[in-house]
Amino acid sequence: MALARGYAATDASKPLEPFTFERREPNDDDIVIDIKFSGICHSDIHQARNEWGNSSFPMVPGHEIAGIVTAVGAKVTKFKVGDRAGVGCFVNSCTHCATRDLDLEHYMPGLIATYNGFEADGVTPTYGGYSDHVVVKEGYALSIPESLPLDAAAPLLCAGITLYSPLMHWKAGPGKKVAIVGMGGLGHMGVKIGSALGAEITVLSQSLSKQEDGLKLGASHYYATKDPETFTKLAGTFDLIISTVGADMDLAPYLNLLKLDGTMVLVGVPEVPASIHAFSLIGGRRSLAGSMIGSIKETQEMLDFCGKHNIVSEIELIRMDQVNEAYERVIKSDVRYRFVIDMATL
Ligand code: NAP
Numbered sequence: 530m531a532l533a534r535g536y537a538a539t540d541a542s543k544p545l546e547p548f549t550f551e552r553r554e555p556n557d558d559d560i561v562i563d564i565k566f567s568g569i570c571h572s573d574i575h576q577a578r579n580e581w582g583n584s585s586f587p588m589v590p591g592h593e594i595a596g597i598v599t600a601v602g603a604k605v606t607k608f609k610v611g612d613r614a615g616v617g618c619f620v621n622s623c624t625h626c627a628t629r630d631l632d633l634e635h636y637m638p639g640l641i642a643t644y645n646g647f648e649a650d651g652v653t654p655t656y657g658g659y660s661d662h663v664v665v666k667e668g669y670a671l672s673i674p675e676s677l678p679l680d681a682a683a684p685l686l687c688a689g690i691t692l693y694s695p696l697m698h699w700k701a702g703p704g705k706k707v708a709i710v711g712m713g714g715l716g717h718m719g720v721k722i723g724s725a726l727g728a729e730i731t732v733l734s735q736s737l738s739k740q741e742d743g744l745k746l747g748a749s750h751y752y753a754t755k756d757p758e759t760f761t762k763l764a765g766t767f768d769l770i771i772s773t774v775g776a777d778m779d780l781a782p783y784l785n786l787l788k789l790d791g792t793m794v795l796v797g798v799p800e801v802p803a804s805i806h807a808f809s810l811i812g813g814r815r816s817l818a819g820s821m822i823g824s825i826k827e828t829q830e831m832l833d834f835c836g837k838h839n840i841v842s843e844i845e846l847i848r849m850d851q852v853n854e855a856y857e858r859v860i861k862s863d864v865r866y867r868f869v870i871d872m873a874t875l
Pocket residue numbers: 569570571572573575687688691710711712713714715716733734735736739773774775776777778795796797798799820821822859860862866
């Protein structure tokens with residue numbers, strides 16, 4: 530066992546604080562990553578505050594991990610010491626599915642979350658990226674393209690893949706009109722990746738305060754959802770709507786913006802269940818769907834795509850001791866567009 534330093538939530542109602550814990554020594558198929566940067570996802574906040582009712586404490590959040598490999602096990606072939614490596618939302622999965630190479634391991638039972646989960650033994654907690662190092666099976670680590678700055682690439686490990694996967698699955702590309710709801714950490718990645726895929730991107734944000742950024746990052750149109758005219762003007766417009774909103778909202782007005790056979794995909798996870806009337810779907814044979822992160826294979830594909838198109842997150846780099854203040858600012862939508870912790874300040 531090696532001692533690790535990090536920041537943890539010890540209780541749902543307490544701020545994060547310094548925390549020391551143990552990481553395993555690397556096995557033959559493990560790599561050790563010296564964590565350089567760790568993104569702050571809104572899911573970290575939902576879980577640190579037990580908003581989804583599934584939290585276990587103490588919790589070291591962080592699933593947008595970017596760093597440098599400092600040791601490799603004897604059987605490791607993908608990485609060598611000195612390589613850039615990332616870890617996203619999970620660190621292990623059902624080996625049955627993994628060996629069958631379904632590349633849908635993130636939807637299978639047996640997925641082991643990077644934090645707020647338990648190792649395969651069912652008792653050893655997993656601890657995330659707000660820490661100095663992580664030990665992970667090489668098959669669950671990602672290669673970060675050399676062309677991308679490591680700090681701004683960190684959020685690709687969750688925010689990037691969470692938007693890339695539904696954009697690919699629902700075939701966003703030339704000729705497709707796609708709306709991204711919420712111009713936050715996930716949303717701004719949807720704008721960048723969706724426009725790089727060739728789709729026509731519209732941002733639906735609460736206000737126009739981030740309009741200039743949205744258009745600069747690749748959106749063709751930008752509308753305020755607090756303006757009721759937005760919903761009359763855009764009725765029946767979109768092939769695909771992806772909602773990144775993690776707060777309670779009425780889905781009906783958004784579903785009405787879909788074309789015939791259009792799909793609205795939820796990636797944001799509000800605390801409370803949504804309620805919709807059947808008429809919101811049946812009139813236009815519309816679909817309401819969900820999507821969760823992406824497989825390891827797809828995450829690597831996304832990183833390579835971003836490397837090729839020079840896509841990273843817009844970030845605000847912070848010190849570790851600013852994490853609690855950053856959480857408050859994320860809740861107020863006061864971040865452009867992802868906080869990333871410089872782990873050298875731990
Ligand atoms: P974020 O940075 O806080 O962005 C969410 C955006 O939603 C905000 O920037 C804001 O955009 C909009 N918003 C906030 N409150 C709202 C409200 N009351 N009504 C309408 N819009 C509101 O969060 P994030 O890190 O992108 O995460 C977003 C959600 O996705 C969270 O629930 C998170 O847990 C979830 N998530 C899901 C997955 C997955 O695999 N499905 C992966 C990661 C995260 P505007 O200011 O532009 O309106």
